[in-house]
Amino acid sequence: MGDLYQRLQQWIGTGFSLYLWNGAVAFAAVMIIGFFFKYFLNTIGRRLVAKTQTDLDDKLFAVILPRVKWLAIVIGFYLAVEQVAKGIAHTDKSGEELIRYSEGILYLLFVSLVTILVIRIIDTLLKHSMEMHARKTSSTVDEAIFPILTRMVMMLIFFIAIVITLGHFGVDVSSLLVFLGGGSVALALAAQDTLSNMIAGFVIMLDRPFRLGDRIKLPSGEIGDVYEIGLRSTKILDFDNNLIVSPNADLTKTKVINYSYPKNEIRVLVEVSIAYGTSIERARELMLNFARQNPELLKQPEPSVFFSSMGESSCVLQLIGRTDDWKKKARAENILREQIYTAFMKEGISSGIAQHVVQLTSPIPHGSPKND
Template sequence: MWILFSRGYSVNRILDFYRLQETDSLYLFWIKEILIAVLIFVFFWWLSKVVRWILINIAPRFTSITATDLDDRILKRITPPISLLVIFAGLYYSVSYLALPQKVHLVTSGLVFIVNVAILTNVAYRCTDEILQWYAARLVQRHGEGLDRQLVPLAEKLATIFLIGTALIIVLKHFNYDILSLVTALGIGSLAIGMAAKDTLANMISGFTLMIDRPFRIGDRIHLKDGNWGDVTDIGLRTTKIKTVDNTLLIIPNSDLCNTTVINQAFPDIKAKGKITVGVAYGSDIELVKRTLVSAALEVEGVLSDPAPEAFFTAFGDSALNMALFFWVADYTKVFGTTDSINELIIKRFAEAGIVFPFPTRTIYLHKEE
């Protein structure tokens, strides 16, 4: 500065000279910052291409070794968002490197961080969705259709809520919000809701238990302890719907079903046993009656020969000898129709064999006093 002043430069001219030098230094500084930020982004962009190539060409060689295709499906689903996640990670580090004003830096880096968390949440959701779909396919193979439509949507909703809640907590933590107070408030609120809706929660937990334990499935015919019976049409979170034989819909809270005795006609298989009781006159040939009952049952279409029908002499009645015929059908829904056909045929065969159905009779003895 003294050299410039000794050469005759004025003070204003000297100040302009230094301002120009500071401006040039500032330009060089920003050019350097932007160049390094661009290099960081370009590196991560190139890295995303490498990661994508590895996931498409190298990783399937390892997943093909496993016995299940679950890892192949997960790998295929997460490849696009993983590549995008690497690119936005590079964008985040590039923005973080720049010496921006504090507010501008907070807003830009925060937005990019939120996008990264959203992509990571999407990756986790895709993995969870593939696992649930794979598990649903296995449920169909083991237990048939029905449970996959009940359990999987519920699990997907719970997983979605959990992932969104986790992502929200991560974002709030990044912006230095007090998460402890939020969690405490949610806990107190959940306790209050649980106390107010304890019956509803009990039914929901019971519904989840029914879906897991599976004492019956959709389409099964069940008998309840109170005498009601019918076919299960739906197993919901709060109630189970049963369609009775007179075409009415019976809606029962799940907690009641979990705490009562239920007879499932469709378990362990749909074969069902029918029973017919008849009375024949005293003096009838019991062996002939048994053979006639069994042969009549075998003539009816739908009666299984294995296990074969069986006839038994069960009791001495007031006016008849009580007989019972047991038979099997392949489907429990055919019991009533088959019973009707067997009854009609028994009347014909008994008439042909001379077997009599006795009417109730009563003999009265009168004693005359002397």
Template sequence: MLDIIQGLFRPLDTDGPILFWAKEILGALLILAIFWMLAQLIVMALDKWGKRLASFTSTDLDDRILHRITPHVSRLLVTSGIYLAIRSLPLHEKLILVFSGVLFIVLVIIVFNLIYHAFDELLQWYIAGRQHDTDALISRHMIPIAEKITMLFLMGAALIVILKHFNYDIFSLVTALGIGSLAIGMAAKDTLAHMISGFTLMLDQPFRIGDRIQLSGGQVGDVAGIGLRSTKIKTMDNQLLIIPNSDLCNTMLINQAFPDVRAKGRINIGVAYGSDVDRVKALLVATALEVEDVLRDPAPEAYFVSFGDSALDMSLFFWVEEYSRLFDTTDKVNSLIIRRFTENSIEIPFPIRTVIMEKGTN
């Protein structure tokens, strides 16, 4: 039994094991107490002086970061004190390695957790200040993805630091991960292409969630969600259209919400030959202005477009406040045009074909 005890602990002092261990434990507790007091003092200083210094800046970013990282700073100092206190005890070398290794892992986790919370607060602040900025580098829809990427990066960095501390060969691990990534990339190249295209859509922002877009195939709908693999579009007939991101990146589309949500309507109509063109144009503009949803600025405009086979082709252009009102407003304007044309005896002719039949000769 004595051999086992002596194997666990270092050689004892000549003053006796009790006095020796009392001194060592007292020293370890003193180290722990110093770091605990230091943690309390730093937390108090950050709460008092840090907030005062942060109040001199025009932004609240430093206040928010300070609030997020203060608990982690306290944990970091206390854990550091425990780490140094354990290493100061005259334990067997293997026990010291085990305890110090576990505490080192905890320290690394605390440090990288502190970095993650600071970055997350920076990201939240950046997005909050640019909610209506269409040129922002990162949109609010990218926050969950950016947080996941940051977490994966920090986890990888923490793993490398821990493995380096325990003298593991990092290069062989990186090589194995590289070969594995290559194999996965070859097997899932289509999925990776969609994911890369998803990042491209989120960074380039050709459209945002809620925008109404028109695809090259003629489909029109509102963007319901932008994912890593696909984009969901809610069509006008309340169906969900799911399109792979790589297809959206390589096609031409129309975003009806850019540069703003106003929309321009066009109504083509033909009037009989012999009609007063100026009077028809004035009547079209006046009719459009009777509809409440038609904007006065920019004002409606009417044009004589071309000579048709059976009619004089006219076009009426008008604006509405939001593209979602365009269909309903067009219906109102069309209905009112028919009524006003009837009241003013303006004819909308049917297609006419003149057939001349010549009598054959014998």
């Protein structure tokens, strides 16, 4: 074995060529290890993954496998350059500078590959977690919260990667961190309203008092459908097709009525007035017949008619039913009003027009004698 090593050393040499040979061996060794690692993942790893019930491991394999080769290449080149650097004489300034630049470039490539890999893995984990949560709650994945979380994770990982890279090149990052801390405090003070709206946006996305497509009523009285839930504001599309932009902080501080949650089922209410002396039973019978025949109203609970109040000149009856979707509410109420009005006209049922008796008296002239 010693003779073989001596012969190999004589063939390669003892100077720079020996370190060059060591660099080539290091590169080849890393490439072989990377090849076998990828082969292991493609064969035994995939068979093990196929036995699991979740598809998360399949997604992680799809992220990791294409990047194993590039990581092996960069690591192999970096180790090879380190071996070559040992054989360069200290008097060779240009060679040392070339090696230093090469190591710096390879380190940047390595950090970039690892950063992208970590971002893709965390992105896959977040997306899988949100999909699993959506399946358990029988709801769709929120389209607003996932991009925001992904963007925040990317910014955090990029910041960590930059700090590590600067520290590797000998840059003092403590002063940079102090500067960023002071700048963040100043920015927070200057953008209090914006930050409060952003925090309120996260609260809305996590608490989910309303979702995309829900019909809500604002404290100001406007009613519309939730069009978009953003980081700073929520956009609501009203019945006139106008877009109402409301700051998220205002929505979290006030009462908002959600007509679509937890169910789309909503009440249908029709009020009619009939004159005193009209048969309430006949009016109730007509109203119930129309309600039972209306396809938009649910059979259970059954529609009902209530004698709600007595006015100055009429009695007020309320027809109450339910429909399975708030989008059908206006149409159902309109149809019932038209049918009830037509039937009441045929039956001679009056709506009870208010009547006022005005009595006029002539004033007694001043100074005229009074009759006994």
